[in-house]
Amino acid sequence: MPRKRVRLEHAVEYLSILDEKGRVDEKLEPQIDKETLLDIHRTMLLSRRLDERMLTLQRQGRIGTFAPAKGQEASQVAAMAALTGNDWFVPAFRETAAMLWRGTPPENLLLYNAGYSEGGAIEEGTHDLPISIPVASQIPHAVGIGYASGLRERDEVTITFFGDGATSEGDFHEALNVASVLKTPVIFLCQNNHWAISMPRGRQSESRTLAQKGLAYAIPSLQVDGNDVLAVYSAVQEAAQRARDGEGPTLIECVTYRLTVHTTADDPSKYRDEEEVEKWQEREPITRLQTYLKKKRWLSDKQIDKLEKEIEEQVDEAWKTAHERIESLNDSQVIFDHGYAEMPDYLESQRQSFADRLKEGE
Amino acid sequence: MAELNMADALNLALNQEMENDESVVVLGEDVGVDGGVFRVTDGLLERYGERRVIDSPVAETALAGVSVGLAINGLKPVCEMQFSGFSYQGFHQMEAHAARMRWRTRGGHTVPMVLRMPYGAGVHALEHHSESKEVFYAHTPGLKMVIPSTPRNARALLVSAIRDPDPVVFFEPKAVYRAFREEVPDEEETLPLGESRIAREGDDLTMISYGAMLHRTLEAADTLAEEDGVEAEVIDLLSLSPLDHARFAESARRTGRVVIVHEAHRSFGPAGEIMARLIEDAFYYLEAPVRRVTGFDTIVPLFAREQAYLPDQERILAAARGVLND
Ligand SMILES: Cc1ncc(C[n+]2csc(CCOP(=O)(O)OP(=O)(O)O)c2C)c(N)n1
Numbered sequence: 176m177p178r179k180r181v182r183l184e185h186a187v188e189y190l191s192i193l194d195e196k197g198r199v200d201e202k203l204e205p206q207i208d209k210e211t212l213l214d215i216h217r218t219m220l221l222s223r224r225l226d227e228r229m230l231t232l233q234r235q236g237r238i239g240t241f242a243p244a245k246g247q248e249a250s251q252v253a254a255m256a257a258l259t260g261n262d263w264f265v266p267a268f269r270e271t272a273a274m275l276w277r278g279t280p281p282e283n284l285l286l287y288n289a290g291y292s293e294g295g296a297i298e299e300g301t302h303d304l305p306i307s308i309p310v311a312s313q314i315p316h317a318v319g320i321g322y323a324s325g326l327r328e329r330d331e332v333t334i335t336f337f338g339d340g341a342t343s344e345g346d347f348h349e350a351l352n353v354a355s356v357l358k359t360p361v362i363f364l365c366q367n368n369h370w371a372i373s374m375p376r377g378r379q380s381e382s383r384t385l386a387q388k389g390l391a392y393a394i395p396s397l398q399v400d401g402n403d404v405l406a407v408y409s410a411v412q413e414a415a416q417r418a419r420d421g422e423g424p425t426l427i428e429c430v431t432y433r434l435t436v437h438t439t440a441d442d443p444s445k446y447r448d449e450e451e452v453e454k455w456q457e458r459e460p461i462t463r464l465q466t467y468l469k470k471k472r473w474l475s476d477k478q479i480d481k482l483e484k485e486i487e488e489q490v491d492e493a494w495k496t497a498h499e500r501i502e503s504l505n506d507s508q509v510i511f512d513h514g515y516a517e518m519p520d521y522l523e524s525q526r527q528s529f530a531d532r533l534k535e536g537e
Numbered sequence: 538m539a540e541l542n543m544a545d546a547l548n549l550a551l552n553q554e555m556e557n558d559e560s561v562v563v564l565g566e567d568v569g570v571d572g573g574v575f576r577v578t579d580g581l582l583e584r585y586g587e588r589r590v591i592d593s594p595v596a597e598t599a600l601a602g603v604s605v606g607l608a609i610n611g612l613k614p615v616c617e618m619q620f621s622g623f624s625y626q627g628f629h630q631m632e633a634h635a636a637r638m639r640w641r642t643r644g645g646h647t648v649p650m651v652l653r654m655p656y657g658a659g660v661h662a663l664e665h666h667s668e669s670k671e672v673f674y675a676h677t678p679g680l681k682m683v684i685p686s687t688p689r690n691a692r693a694l695l696v697s698a699i700r701d702p703d704p705v706v707f708f709e710p711k712a713v714y715r716a717f718r719e720e721v722p723d724e725e726e727t728l729p730l731g732e733s734r735i736a737r738e739g740d741d742l743t744m745i746s747y748g749a750m751l752h753r754t755l756e757a758a759d760t761l762a763e764e765d766g767v768e769a770e771v772i773d774l775l776s777l778s779p780l781d782h783a784r785f786a787e788s789a790r791r792t793g794r795v796v797i798v799h800e801a802h803r804s805f806g807p808a809g810e811i812m813a814r815l816i817e818d819a820f821y822y823l824e825a826p827v828r829r830v831t832g833f834d835t836i837v838p839l840f841a842r843e844q845a846y847l848p849d850q851e852r853i854l855a856a857a858r859g860v861l862n863d
């Protein structure tokens with residue numbers, strides 16, 4: 176009867192291993208082999224340069240609106256690198272770097288952003304979902320996929336990406352609760368990039384951390400420095416192990432920053448100061464990783480220059496391929512394809528009249 | 538009198554209603570500091586303050602549901618869904634509560650809210666940003682469904698929607714936001730909800746449309762006059778619910794020939810309902826089967842092919858000539 180305290184043992188850990196100055200906490204340093212780290216670095220750099228090229232192409236009117244990943248490459252690539260190709264990847268709409276790690280050809284990203292659904296094609300058997308634009312709507316899918324992995328006795332972990340804004344949506348909360356109740360092998364990776372279009376993190380939620388939202392559902396949850404490849408890798412590796420051991424979901428809040436526009440249709444000068452961006456530019460993930468790799472003597476400035484050239488050529492080549500494909504894609508009838516396994520006859524007749532062009536569709 | 542585009546005309550309506558009536562509040566994602574992603578709410582935060590212009594977290598269920606509560610407790614919320622494609626969490630609240638509150642409480646509680654949102658294709662937007670699913674709302678008893686077509690009628694209709702005692706879903710044709718300017722009077726102007734207008738007079742053929750497609754329909758009507766010597770009457774519906782069937786039925790009885798144009802999908806689209814009303818009210822006067830030119834029953838394609846999806850001059854003219862020659 177008396178008023179008493181319900182004790183909850185809750186705290187949110189913040190994990191940082193490689194700091195802005197390139198200093199490492201050796202006790203926490205994960206053992207990642209040289210080849211993997213260099214691959215991570217290469218993918219992050221490719222993502223950055225592809226983003227830059229896409230920005231130019233968009234300004235030239237050659238491709239449409241897209242959401243750059245600039246600044247968030249560590250959160251994406253290190254997370255994917257800690258998983259296997261057999262694990263499931265459920266992205267939101269800003270995961271260019273993660274998609275590249277998964278093997279999405281850059282020309283497909285260009286093609287998609289140029290407005291051709293062919294660029295979104297996913298090979299059968301691939302454990303990747305397409306980008307998901309409605310905020311937070313993909314999060315429940317990850318829970319379903321994870322539960323199915325369990326039911327089908329597959330050794331698969333599912334990771335889903337979403338932003339700080341997404342944690343305000345019902346889909347996020349419902350999915351977390353269900354995942355916890357069903358103990359599904361899912362990693363919820365929140366990229367807190369501090370902005371949801373014009374809404375700063377501080378106004379999105381009064382919660383001190385976004386990670387603590389997981390604690391409400393009894394999901395182990397932590398914050399990591401999202402611009403720190405080593406911290407993100409360690410956190411995801413640990414979460415994946417828990418998932419594989421049948422211990423259920425984890426929520427990881429990667430604290431990072433959106434270094435550029437929300438999308439190419441957005442003008443951040445309306446709502447944020449350049450000073451804030453500059454401050455975060457210093458914590459930028461790629462230079463930080465390069466410092467680390469250089470200290471280990473796994474990467475030199477000369478090698479970086481060489482890599483930059485290779486990537487430039489790769490991006491040129493990707494645009495060339497995408498462009499050639501665009502030129503060859505001149506039959507708009509494909510808009511009728513893939514609606515159903517079998518095209519119903521009313522739709523077939525719409526397609527037919529579209530093909531005839533002169534007859535009015537019946 | 539100023540020459541305004543539709544985005545600015547809507548902004549004028551919001552400004553004047555907020556100025557005149559303290560109970561009007563605006564809420565939505567990025568509607569404050571950013572002024573809305575299409576700048577329809579630009580400057581409202583500076584003028585009316587953050588208590589009346591609410592920049593919301595990303596939460597559409599809450600936005601629509603909170604608006605229901607605001608309206609029940611004496612305010613007049615104008616709630617923005619950033620795009621119609623993201624209104625579906627909000628749809629739940631609109632269907633389950635906004636639409637029913639008056640009925641459930643036998644008039645005790647009412648929901649005088651406006652749910653505004655951009656809809657439609659044609660601006661090279663991303664997936665989920667180009668749909669035209671007005672029927673979801675028009676199909677729901679208890680909601681009114683308005684779709685303006687020009688800056689001036691958009692302004693007048695939004696004012697009427699804000700003052701309406703019932704929930705109004707207000708679809709803004711995003712392809713028209715900045716397409717052209719029109720004289721919009723500074724003085725207050727309203728238009729009755731549920732009333733269509735004749736956008737072009739004629740006696741040979743009735744063409745029915747609304748929103749962005751109205752302009753393609755008008756263009757086709759001009760071509761018919763030039764090339765075929767046919768004078769088409771073009772009716773701009775302005776509201777889908779209530780649907781002003783008297784006007785188009787009268788026109789159909791006069792011309793005997795009807796074409797309906799919309800970008801919404803074909804099956805179960807607005808044209809289906811309009812055809813049904815024509816059968817009820819003008820059947821014996823029709824001289825040819827009514828034709829419809831619509832978006833296809835496909836997902837709205839990504840932008841490189843969105844024009845292939847949309848009714849174009851070729852399709853509209855073919856339908857019109859078909860009806861004329863039947
Ligand atoms: C359900 C839904 N509502 C609104 C939008 C429009 N919108 C696109 S991104 C965005 C902000 C998302 O912020 P966050 O989750 O932090 O992701 P970020 O863009 O920062 O990666 C909004 C409101 C949308 N895409 N989906």
Ligand SMILES: [Mg+2]
Binds near residue numbers: 340366367370372
């Ligand atoms: Mg964000």
